Amino acid sequence: MLQIIDRRFDSKNKSAANRGRFLKRFRGQIRKAVADAIAQRSIKDIDKNERIGIPAKDISEPQFSLGKGGRRVRVLPGNDRFGRGDQMDRPPDSAAGQGRGGSPEGEGVDDFAFTLTRDEFLDIFFDDLALPELVKTQMARIEEYRRVRAGFTQTGVPTNLSIVRSLRGAAGRRIAVGTPLAARLRELEAQLDDLLASRGESDPAVVELRGEIARLRARIARIPFIDSFDLRYRNRIVVPQPSTQAVMFCLMDVSGSMDEEKKLIAKRFFMLLYIFLTRTYEHIEVVFIRHHILAFEVDEDDFFHSRETGGTVVSTALDLMQRIIRERYSTALWNIYGAEASDGDNWDNDSPHCRELLADTILPLVQYFAYIEIAPEPQNLWLEYQKLLGGHGNFAMQRIAELTDIYPIFRELFTKKLA
Amino acid sequence: MTAAHIEPLPYSSDWTEDGLRRYEAEIGRVAAAHGLDCYRHQIEIITAEQMLDAYASIGMPVFYHHWSFGKHFLATERNYKRGQMGLAYEIVINSDPCIAYLMEENTLTMQALVIAHAAYGHNSFFKGNYLFKAWTSADAIIDYLVFARNYIADCEERHGQDEVEHLLDACHALMNVGVDRYKRPPKLSLDKEKARQREREAYLQAHVNDLWRTLPRQERTSVEGERERFVKEPEENLLYFIEKNAPLLEPWQREIVRIVRKIAQYFHPQRQTQVMNEGWATFWHYTILNTLYDEGLLADGFMFEFLQSHSSVIYQPPYSAGWFSGINPYTLGFSMWRDIRRICEAPTDEDRNWFSDIAGSDWHETLDFAMRNFKDESFVAQYLSPKLMRDLRLFSIEDDDREARLRVAAIHDEGGYRELRQQLSEQYNLGNREPDLQVWDVDFRGDRTLTVRYTPRDRQPLADSVDSVLEHLASLWGFTVRLEEISPDGSVELLRERQHEKRHR
Numbered sequence: 001m002l003q004i005i006d007r008r009f010d011s012k013n014k015s016a017a018n019r020g021r022f023l024k025r026f027r028g029q030i031r032k033a034v035a036d037a038i039a040q041r042s043i044k045d046i047d048k049n050e051r052i053g054i055p056a057k058d059i060s061e062p063q064f065s066l067g068k069g070g071r072r073v074r075v076l077p078g079n080d081r082f083g084r085g086d087q088m089d090r091p092p093d094s095a096a097g098q099g100r101g102g103s104p105e106g107e108g109v110d111d112f113a114f115t116l117t118r119d120e121f122l123d124i125f126f127d128d129l130a131l132p133e134l135v136k137t138q139m140a141r142i143e144e145y146r147r148v149r150a151g152f153t154q155t156g157v158p159t160n161l162s163i164v165r166s167l168r169g170a171a172g173r174r175i176a177v178g179t180p181l182a183a184r185l186r187e188l189e190a191q192l193d194d195l196l197a198s199r200g201e202s203d204p205a206v207v208e209l210r211g212e213i214a215r216l217r218a219r220i221a222r223i224p225f226i227d228s229f230d231l232r233y234r235n236r237i238v239v240p241q242p243s244t245q246a247v248m249f250c251l252m253d254v255s256g257s258m259d260e261e262k263k264l265i266a267k268r269f270f271m272l273l274y275i276f277l278t279r280t281y282e283h284i285e286v287v288f289i290r291h292h293i294l295a296f297e298v299d300e301d302d303f304f305h306s307r308e309t310g311g312t313v314v315s316t317a318l319d320l321m322q323r324i325i326r327e328r329y330s331t332a333l334w335n336i337y338g339a340e341a342s343d344g345d346n347w348d349n350d351s352p353h354c355r356e357l358l359a360d361t362i363l364p365l366v367q368y369f370a371y372i373e374i375a376p377e378p379q380n381l382w383l384e385y386q387k388l389l390g391g392h393g394n395f396a397m398q399r400i401a402e403l404t405d406i407y408p409i410f411r412e413l414f415t416k417k418l419a
Numbered sequence: 420m421t422a423a424h425i426e427p428l429p430y431s432s433d434w435t436e437d438g439l440r441r442y443e444a445e446i447g448r449v450a451a452a453h454g455l456d457c458y459r460h461q462i463e464i465i466t467a468e469q470m471l472d473a474y475a476s477i478g479m480p481v482f483y484h485h486w487s488f489g490k491h492f493l494a495t496e497r498n499y500k501r502g503q504m505g506l507a508y509e510i511v512i513n514s515d516p517c518i519a520y521l522m523e524e525n526t527l528t529m530q531a532l533v534i535a536h537a538a539y540g541h542n543s544f545f546k547g548n549y550l551f552k553a554w555t556s557a558d559a560i561i562d563y564l565v566f567a568r569n570y571i572a573d574c575e576e577r578h579g580q581d582e583v584e585h586l587l588d589a590c591h592a593l594m595n596v597g598v599d600r601y602k603r604p605p606k607l608s609l610d611k612e613k614a615r616q617r618e619r620e621a622y623l624q625a626h627v628n629d630l631w632r633t634l635p636r637q638e639r640t641s642v643e644g645e646r647e648r649f650v651k652e653p654e655e656n657l658l659y660f661i662e663k664n665a666p667l668l669e670p671w672q673r674e675i676v677r678i679v680r681k682i683a684q685y686f687h688p689q690r691q692t693q694v695m696n697e698g699w700a701t702f703w704h705y706t707i708l709n710t711l712y713d714e715g716l717l718a719d720g721f722m723f724e725f726l727q728s729h730s731s732v733i734y735q736p737p738y739s740a741g742w743f744s745g746i747n748p749y750t751l752g753f754s755m756w757r758d759i760r761r762i763c764e765a766p767t768d769e770d771r772n773w774f775s776d777i778a779g780s781d782w783h784e785t786l787d788f789a790m791r792n793f794k795d796e797s798f799v800a801q802y803l804s805p806k807l808m809r810d811l812r813l814f815s816i817e818d819d820d821r822e823a824r825l826r827v828a829a830i831h832d833e834g835g836y837r838e839l840r841q842q843l844s845e846q847y848n849l850g851n852r853e854p855d856l857q858v859w860d861v862d863f864r865g866d867r868t869l870t871v872r873y874t875p876r877d878r879q880p881l882a883d884s885v886d887s888v889l890e891h892l893a894s895l896w897g898f899t900v901r902l903e904e905i906s907p908d909g910s911v912e913l914l915r916e917r918q919h920e921k922r923h924r
Contacts, residue, residue, distance in 0.1 A: 022489030062884035070879035078737025
């Protein structure tokens with residue numbers, strides 16, 4: 001007898017172990033590839049699956065094999081023009097004349113490209129930022145669920161039994177089943193009264209009628225007071241928890257002193273905040289504001305890539321943010337987050353103004369405002385902002401020299417939400 | 420089933436288990452009528468992902484873990500998702516019972532094709548061909564793989580994953596020079612493998628101690644002449660030599676070397692019979708399904724779908740096509756088996772001249788004999804007919820790096836048939852495709868340097884990968900490794916020397 005074995009449901013994901021080993025072994029290269037990918041991808045795409053490539057030569061599996069050179073003869077099919085002894089020039093490399101020296105991999109590509117899953121990608125992304133484990137796992141989780149009431153079901157556990165509903169259902173059933181019988185009973189009793197009046201107690205018709213009435217009464221008595229299918233249980237279903245919306249303001253100084261490297265650090269900072277928000281809010285909008293002595297709302301590409309020179313007036317950006325909030329993002333409907341990155345080199349007289357703007361108009365509106373200063377020494381903006389630290393729980397600031405410094409600025413934000 | 424009332428087999432795009440059984444029964448009936456001798460078989464339904472996975476771990480259902488399989492999985496998955504390749508519709512395991520995988524996404528037609536191709540075609544080849552008979556134990560391979568996986572997992576636990584991974588890397592690098600090409604194995608039961616493993620550990624460890632014998636021997640052997648070499652005969656199987664002689668390997672490391680070597684040896688026959696084997700399976704699915712069609716059991720739609728798939732498998736792009744990647748083994752093999760049948764059934768004068776022994780003979784017997792007693796190299800040398808060379812329009816190009824231009828060495832004409840056949844045969848000789856490397860000597864009195872000699876063929880040099888492979892070899896050997904090249908005039912030249920720094924232990 002033929003053996004047919006259905007293996008579709010066993011050993012799912014058998015390759016996961018080998019995949020994990022591959023990722024582990026080439027962690028260094030993959031990390032570099034992820035860094036490159038981050039530089040190119042937009043903030044909102046941060047946790048989409050990403051194809052990355054690592055140099056193929058790093059992961060080759062060498063074997064003894066023959067190289068080019070010497071004499072070799074190769075048999076080919078499809079002769080359409082050659083006769084014995086014909087001569088021809090060597091085709092340029094990689095064409096038919098290559099012989100059997102090529103790699104058995106069969107692909108001459110420089111990069112070995114593959115797709116990381118969201119979790120793997122984030123894992124590496126977080127690693128760079130030195131996030132604590134708890135935060136990592138919490139961040140990588142997509143949504144939280146909440147159990148909400150959703151009517152009643154016919155099955156469930158005794159604790160969820162709804163007595164009122166069950167009895168109401170039972171009453172309805174009793175009425176529905178019993179009403180026709182009761183009507184018939186009334187009819188028969190009326191007949192009986194008539195017969196009794198006309199013929200007397202011992203008439204056979206009366207006896208028969210009494211028997212039928214007794215059977216009917218018994219039937220009515222047999223309708224159960226409550227039956228198992230009357231039972232109703234309270235039903236709860238899980239729904240994704242956050243169904244709110246947030247807007248994230250990215251403010252960045254694009255004056256001449258902010259070079260590409262600083263912008264990349266800033267980008268990671270914005271990305272991390274974004275991932276945090278995706279975990280908490282269902283719908284997120286991102287507003288990019290860049291500024292030098294003037295502030296503009298721009299798209300992401302311009303935000304990171306176009307360059308300006310000149311001085312810096314930070315308050316213009318804060319002004320613009322405040323205006324945008326007023327026009328488009330009512331605090332009743334939106335959770336507002338702000339993230340500002342700068343090298344802190346503000347126009348001197350402007351810094352106190354910035355502090356006032358933040359303290360008086362912006363901080364009361366936002367859930368959280370984070371400021372990073374990408375500079376080795378504290379600058380004037382830093383000194384001014386420091387004065388805000390005591391009085392405002394939703395303000396955080398951090399000076400950043402390298403990537404691992406980013407996390408502390410979110411520590412409070414994360415611990416609060418995770419608790 | 421008699422011809423009187425023919426009930427056609429079901430034809431639909433969705434397969435059912437019942438449908439599979441009916442097809443299998445009919446295919447089995449026809450195969451038996453043609454005299455195919457097969458192992459019992461077992462059909463397993465798997466998903467595309469499982470198919471990819473089986474691909475990555477060289478087609479075996481159980482295998483040890485290693486990053487390289489993860490890499491192959493990722494590469495295959497990418498190609499599959501990009502749509503660059505359809506998944507091969509079959510994987511078949513040379514085991515008893517023979518396991519054929521069917522992918523759930525395939526249509527009923529494709530499943531029937533795979534059953535005929537794998538469960539009967541390949542299966543009978545595995546059972547009949549002399550190389551498989553000599554080298555593989557179909558009844559024990561799955562057990563051995565389970566043993567190997569558990570043993571390696573156990574080693575990882577005891578000695579750390581990195582250590583084992585490093586060892587496997589080194590072994591994999593030597594896999595293609597880790598097989599016996601000419602020696603025949605002694606017949607032994609692999610069932611005893613596990614029981615004997617401990618015994619072997621102790622024995623081997625005692626054996627290599629020869630290298631450590633520090634007491635000076637009597638220096639009586641020929642003082643004048645060459646000192647006696649440690650290796651009496653050059654050894655072509657590098658992994659075998661390492662397993663038996665590397666002084667510093669721990670017993671568990673020897674066992675892992677042995678596992679990799681055994682598995683390489685197990686797959687060696689498949690590499691030697693690709694054209695024959697694929698051709699044989701293709702020939703039989705074609706023959707069997709056509710027989711069923713002639714009996715009226717198959718719907719026309721079934722045949723269209725089958726032929727569409729069949730003809731794309733045996734398509735041979737010409738040398739000038741952009742996607743040309745060598746001779747398609749399915750095409751060559753299928754055409755040759757068909758051609759042999761033609762020579763048996765309807766020989767021409769040319770065939771009688773070239774194949775006087777088989778022209779006009781019983782084709783079942785002739786094919787069976789050829790399947791049992793040849794490998795690609797000898798199969799081509801024996802059976803490639805002039806007609807087929809003309810049909811495939813074969814020609815050969817000679818590429819000599821001392822000449823400025825390429826030269827057409829032979830074409831499909833009267834003067835070229837024999838030469839062409841010889842050249843194609845050599846093209847399938849694994850010995851020509853892979854470098855000839857042999858362990859030559861160990862300096863067991865001195866610093867234990869291992870010397871490996873390379874004998875080039877037609878002046879072909881080793882590829883650049885040689886440096887990294889030598890590094891692996893040195894790490895297995897534990898001491899310096901020298902690679903020498905013997906030139907045609909017999910002089911010896913040092914190619915590479917790989918120092919091995921002392922192991923930190």
